Amino acid sequence: MVTTGQRTPAPVATSGPGLMMRGGLPVPRVGKLPAPKLSPAGELSTVEPDPWEDLRRYTPARIALGRAGASLPTAEVLDFQMAHAQARDAVHLALDFAALAGALRQAGFATAAVESLAATRQEYVRRPDLGRRLHPDCRATLAPALGDATSAQRLTLVVADGLSSRAAATHALPLLCALRSRLIAHAARWSIDTIILASQARVALADEVGALRKAEAVVILLGERPGLSSPDSLGLYMTYRPRPGLTDADRNCISNVRAAGLGYAEAALKLHFLLDAARAAGVSGTSVKDHTDQSADSLSALPGSDACDADR
Amino acid sequence: MPFAHTVDRCTYRFADLKVLLAKASPLRSGDAMAGLAAQTEQERVAARMALAAVPLRHFLSEAVIPYEQDEVTRLIVDTHDLAAFAPVQHLTVGGFREWLLAYAQDAESLRSIAPGITPEMAAAVCKLMRNQDLVLVAQKCSVVTQYRNTLGLPGRMATRLQPNHPTDDLRGIFASVLDGLMYGSGDAVIGINPAGDNVPGTVRLLHALDEFRERHDIPVQTCVLTHVTNTIEAMRQGAPVDLVFQSIAGTEKANRSFGVDLALLAQAQAEALALARAPLRGQSGCDHVMYFETGQGSALSADAHQGVDQQTCEARAYAVARRFQPLLVNTVVGFIGPEYLFDGKQILRAGLEDHFCGKLLGLPMGCDVCYTNHAEADQDDMDTLLTMLAVAGVNFVMGVPGADDVMLNYQSTSFHDALYVREVLHRRRAPEFEQWLQRMGITDSTGRLVPGSRSGLWSRLGSELPHLSRPRGLA
Numbered sequence: 045m046v047t048t049g050q051r052t053p054a055p056v057a058t059s060g061p062g063l064m065m066r067g068g069l070p071v072p073r074v075g076k077l078p079a080p081k082l083s084p085a086g087e088l089s090t091v092e093p094d095p096w097e098d099l100r101r102y103t104p105a106r107i108a109l110g111r112a113g114a115s116l117p118t119a120e121v122l123d124f125q126m127a128h129a130q131a132r133d134a135v136h137l138a139l140d141f142a143a144l145a146g147a148l149r150q151a152g153f154a155t156a157a158v159e160s161l162a163a164t165r166q167e168y169v170r171r172p173d174l175g176r177r178l179h180p181d182c183r184a185t186l187a188p189a190l191g192d193a194t195s196a197q198r199l200t201l202v203v204a205d206g207l208s209s210r211a212a213a214t215h216a217l218p219l220l221c222a223l224r225s226r227l228i229a230h231a232a233r234w235s236i237d238t239i240i241l242a243s244q245a246r247v248a249l250a251d252e253v254g255a256l257r258k259a260e261a262v263v264i265l266l267g268e269r270p271g272l273s274s275p276d277s278l279g280l281y282m283t284y285r286p287r288p289g290l291t292d293a294d295r296n297c298i299s300n301v302r303a304a305g306l307g308y309a310e311a312a313l314k315l316h317f318l319l320d321a322a323r324a325a326g327v328s329g330t331s332v333k334d335h336t337d338q339s340a341d342s343l344s345a346l347p348g349s350d351a352c353d354a355d356r
Numbered sequence: 357m358p359f360a361h362t363v364d365r366c367t368y369r370f371a372d373l374k375v376l377l378a379k380a381s382p383l384r385s386g387d388a389m390a391g392l393a394a395q396t397e398q399e400r401v402a403a404r405m406a407l408a409a410v411p412l413r414h415f416l417s418e419a420v421i422p423y424e425q426d427e428v429t430r431l432i433v434d435t436h437d438l439a440a441f442a443p444v445q446h447l448t449v450g451g452f453r454e455w456l457l458a459y460a461q462d463a464e465s466l467r468s469i470a471p472g473i474t475p476e477m478a479a480a481v482c483k484l485m486r487n488q489d490l491v492l493v494a495q496k497c498s499v500v501t502q503y504r505n506t507l508g509l510p511g512r513m514a515t516r517l518q519p520n521h522p523t524d525d526l527r528g529i530f531a532s533v534l535d536g537l538m539y540g541s542g543d544a545v546i547g548i549n550p551a552g553d554n555v556p557g558t559v560r561l562l563h564a565l566d567e568f569r570e571r572h573d574i575p576v577q578t579c580v581l582t583h584v585t586n587t588i589e590a591m592r593q594g595a596p597v598d599l600v601f602q603s604i605a606g607t608e609k610a611n612r613s614f615g616v617d618l619a620l621l622a623q624a625q626a627e628a629l630a631l632a633r634a635p636l637r638g639q640s641g642c643d644h645v646m647y648f649e650t651g652q653g654s655a656l657s658a659d660a661h662q663g664v665d666q667q668t669c670e671a672r673a674y675a676v677a678r679r680f681q682p683l684l685v686n687t688v689v690g691f692i693g694p695e696y697l698f699d700g701k702q703i704l705r706a707g708l709e710d711h712f713c714g715k716l717l718g719l720p721m722g723c724d725v726c727y728t729n730h731a732e733a734d735q736d737d738m739d740t741l742l743t744m745l746a747v748a749g750v751n752f753v754m755g756v757p758g759a760d761d762v763m764l765n766y767q768s769t770s771f772h773d774a775l776y777v778r779e780v781l782h783r784r785r786a787p788e789f790e791q792w793l794q795r796m797g798i799t800d801s802t803g804r805l806v807p808g809s810r811s812g813l814w815s816r817l818g819s820e821l822p823h824l825s826r827p828r829g830l831a
Contacts, residue, residue: 092807096534096814102821103521103528106758106770107535114775114805116758124735124758128767131729169694169730170385207730269693270729271765 091117104273124272131270136165139209141241147217148203153224154238158182158253162244175246178253186240186256195258199319200237200286201265202253204245208267211278215301215308216265219278222308226316234261234319247281247295254286261319261328262286268299277302280311282318284328294329296322357418361406368402374420376410377476378665379403380483382705386653386666386696393665408450408484412441415477420664426608427618432474432675441472449480456481456493456716463498470718475606475671478713482667487705487744490712494748497715501644501683501751502636503577503598505543505788508720508751513783515755515774516686516722517542517576520763524551526564526824532757533568534817539771540799541755543789544684544722545599545647547579551763558582559595564824566596572817575788577683579647584616584624591627598633599647599683600624606650606672609660618679621646625680644683649724650674651688652706653696666696667706671713678719684752685719687711689741690727691766700737703727707741711750722752726768735759735767739776742769746777753777778803 094108109120116124145155159179162168168175178186188195201223203216220239227234240253247264254262261284268279278301283290296318301311314334322328359370370376378392380403387393394400416436419429438445443465447455455461482490500508507514519532529548536542546569548561558580565578577598580587584602591597602621605611611618628645637643655661655669664672670687677685687710690703697703707723714721725742727733742753759770777783784790784803793799797811 092805094535094538094814096531096538096818099531099534099818099821102525102531103757104762105519105521105528105532105535105756106760106762107532109758109772111772111775111805114772114779116770116772120758124760127760128729128734135730170698171389172695173389269765271762272729272760272767273762274765275729 127272127275130275131272134208134210134267134270134275135169137209138165139205139212139243141243144203144213144216145241148220148239151217151221153220153236155241156185156238157241157243158185160242160244160246160249165244168244172246175244176248178249178256183256186253188258196260197233197235198237198257198259198261199234200240200250200254200257200259200262202240202242202245202250202262204242204249204264204266206245206266206268206279208270208276208278211267211270211276211302212265214276215278219265219280219301219308219311222312223315226309226312230316232316232320247292248288248290250281251283251286251290252288254283255288259286260284261322263315263319274300274302274305277305280315282315282322282328284319284322284326294327296328296332296334298334357414359406359410361402361409363398363402363405366398368399368406370403370406373410373414373418373476374664374668376403376407377420377480377483377668378663380407380480381665381667382483382702384652384666384696384702384706385694385698386656389695390656390661390666392663404484407480408448408453410449410480412447412449412452412477413445415474415480420476420668421607421662426662428606428608428611428672428676431618431679432476432672435471435675435679436474437471439472440469443469444472449477450484452477452481453484453489457489461493462496466493466497466716467499467718470716473716475673475675475713475717476668478674478716479668479671482671482709482713485712487708490708491744491748494708494712494715494721497749499715499718499720499751501720503634503644503683504575504636505577505786506636507544507683507786509787510749511782511784512786513746513750513774513777514544514722514752514786514789515541515771516544516684516752517546518549518754518756518761518768519546520549520551520756520761522551522763524548524557524561526561527821529561530564530568530817530821530824534814534821535757536755536771537574537817538798538805538811538814539755539775540785540793540803540805541771541774542574542576543786544752545577545579547581547599547601547647549581549761549764553582553586555586555589555593558586559590559593562590562595562597566598568820572813573792575786575792581647581649584620588624588627591631596633597628597631599645600628601647601649603649603654604673604676605654605658605660606669606674606676607655607660607662607664609662610655610658610669611676613658613660618676621676621680642681644681644720646677646680646682647684647686648673648677648680648682649686649688650677650710651692652710653692656696657692667709667713670710671717674714674717674719677714678717682720684722685714686722686724686752686754687714688724688726690731690733691724691764693728694731697731699732700727700734700740703731703733703737704741704744708744708748711745711748715749720751723750724754724768725773726754726766728766738767738769738773742773742777743780746781746783775805
């Protein structure tokens with residue numbers, strides 16, 4: 045039975061630009077009910093559309109999807125599956141560390157590679173404890189060279205795959221460039237160490253790396269647990285005077301670095317602030333608060349900026 | 357006390373009840389990570405054989421966490437009802453399984469023994485049950501609670517409308533509320549997980565939800581799922597709190613990691629009862645003002661499991677819940693991640709176990725049928741669990757727009773998913789909410805949706821949204 049097109053158009057009280065993107069398709073601006081849809085084969089649709097599609101402007105949630113009987117329209121079923129596929133691939137596709145190292149060197153960063161104790165992706169997902177520990181064979185790689193600069197002011201940056209290789213591949217390099225520019229521009233008393241590329245790594249692994257590098261502070265950049273609408277979100281965790289055995293309460297987190305989230309310059313600003321604040325306090329963690337938000341509601345309201353992800 | 361079981365001249369030994377329970381548990385990644393799981397499939401079944409022979413009475417003399425060390429153990433022991441236990445006190449765990457499955461047991465007999473069943477007894481018998489057993493026995497249980505509507509009646513299934521938004525934007529939240537109501541969702545509760553965790557934000561959301569509910573005379577309850585201390589402060593500031601929410605776990609140490617203990621929960625319940633907002637009472641004759649969430653693995657993730665397997669820890673959380681006569685208990689089964697429940701099979705099993713144990717212990721159990729993107733699970737797995745839980749008589753499930761929670765970044769059940777259950781299993785909504793939906797022209801007399809355009813409600817509600825941007829009381 046064809047149900048669309050037989051109902052009275054109803055007035056919509058909302059106004060303003062109504063065009064939003066969902067699944068790569070523009071959502072029609074609604075001031076009237078959509079016309080009966082034709083499938084590619086030219087058949088009339090049995091989908092019952094929802095006349096409140098206009099409300100999508102207020103939320104990224106999947107509202108006003110319409111229905112076929114009680115069930116989702118085919119396009120929505122497939123749209124969801126594609127979003128899930130993107131998130132799954134972000135978790136399971138290996139990060140191309142060689143390509144990332146090449147790009148970092150091209151940008152003027154020195155790099156070194158290490159691994160965690162988690163041998164495979166499956167082990168990484170099942171055993172967070174292994175992802176938090178450095179493979180013993182990698183320790184020698186990390187010892188600072190003789191005559192290396194003093195460890196005071198040394199800022200060791202670790203880039204890891206985490207739970208989204210796509211996040212690290214997309215955002216690590218531009219974020220590191222933004223951070224370097226900021227530290228130079230502000231003549232900051234932080235000296236960027238060799239970038240450590242860590243595979244199958246969780247957050248706490250950075251503390252061991254930082255301790256071996258004798259760093260004053262360590263920051264790990266890694267892919268966060270991907271959501272359907274955020275498969276490439278990068279998180280940053282900073283530890284002052286890193287050493288093994290610290291907990292989440294000893295670190296500061298900046299979350300949600302991605303195109304629709306926190307920008308590179310903003311993230312670099314926050315990180316610079318936290319580094320200086322931790323140095324002043326002599327400690328990182330819950331006692332160090334990020335005050336860069338106080339004049340910018342838009343930043344403080346971002347998801348995860350005050351409550352970082354639990355998959356550490 | 358040590359236990360042993362011999363198969364083909366090979367003797368499997370288990371140091372104590374805690375070890376026996378852990379080894380008997382169906383395989384899941386959390387127990388393996390904790391080093392508690394059986395080493396072989398044969399050891400697992402041998403543990404079940406040994407467990408089947410343990411008298412239920414033994415559970416009254418051996419605690420899995422010592423009485424002196426844990427207030428949850430003390431609660432379990434001190435509130436155990438020997439008279440209620442009498443009908444099953446002569447049984448072994450294996451015999452208890454058969455007693456539960458027997459034709460003779462019905463909602464009434466199961467309700468009467470509930471105060472005599474400890475969480476560890478429930479966990480033990482659960483480990484001997486197949487999935488179909490968990491469904492069959494849970495389906496016999498009936499736990500009815502009331503607030504502004506009646507939840508848990510036979511043949512009914514409610515939904516929690518979960519209109520989360522990444523920045524707690526009121527227009528965004530109410531766009532999802534409207535969507536959910538138009539899909540007939542929300543009778544269990546309209547409950548927001550706030551993105552920000554603070555008192556002013558909580559108070560703002562509580563007022564917005566309550567005013568909306570009153571304006572449209574919707575027979576549902578509302579809730580902001582923030583920490584209990586925030587809710588206590590909100591109540592003291594005069595905010596309209598229907599339900600006090602808190603995540604709870606099965607050990608004192610895990611609860612402390614959540615920032616709660618029994619005394620704090622009791623204080624929150626007392627303050628909510630004093631508001632006297634609930635128009636209706638449940639079968640127990642008390643007001644139901646609490647909403648708890650639980651989930652297997654929470655104690656382990658806080659390093660507070662104390663050598664107890666995650667399913668037994670979860671059952672112990674239900675002892676905490678039933679102390680406070682909740683309106684709703686929700687096991688958020690797949691949220692915690694694959695290091696605790698690895699795939700669809702483990703999530704399915706855990707969801708059915710939690711629902712069964714909760715119902716057996718007398719709780720109004722719902723389930724957040726859900727998974728994360730790093731778990732080996734997808735929508736097909738959720739369809740299976742949702743269907744089995746609906747058959748088992750689950751009191752409520754979640755309703756999330758398009759199953760995609762854009763704030764918490766996980767996948768739950770959608771408004772459409774609940775409609776599917778109503779179609780194939782004829783599960784109806786809470787009666788008061790069902791009547792409201794019909795009055796509003798959202799559903800017809802069979803409970804099916806009428807085309808959205810025929811109800812004026814969506815345009816009326818939609819027209820309120822632009823005015824929600826600057827909430828009352830905030831400049």
